[in-house]
Amino acid sequence: MDDEKNPQGVIHTLFILVESQSDIKIDSVLMPWARALKEVQNGKIDALFGARYSEERVLFLG
Structure with a gap:
């Protein structure tokens, strides 16, 4: 997480990529x-x- 408590990292980046290439919506919850x-x-x-x-x-x- 960054200083503003936003998710970051490899898995989060992968989720963004999957969402952009499909109709799948991913909500990350810590x-x-x-x-x-x-x-x-x-x-x-x-x-x-x-x-x-x-x-x-x-x-x-x-």
Whole structure:
């Protein structure tokens, strides 16, 4: 994040590129890791980037 709390970095740049080349809309939301896992488990968000593989996570992240 920059000084104004805007996302930045390689993943954010990739999201911008995907949006510009497709009809996909990507909203990046920064939140604590534990909350992000619960949001995915509860179906409130569609994806979680930066997650490492684990047997437990594969059950709800696919």
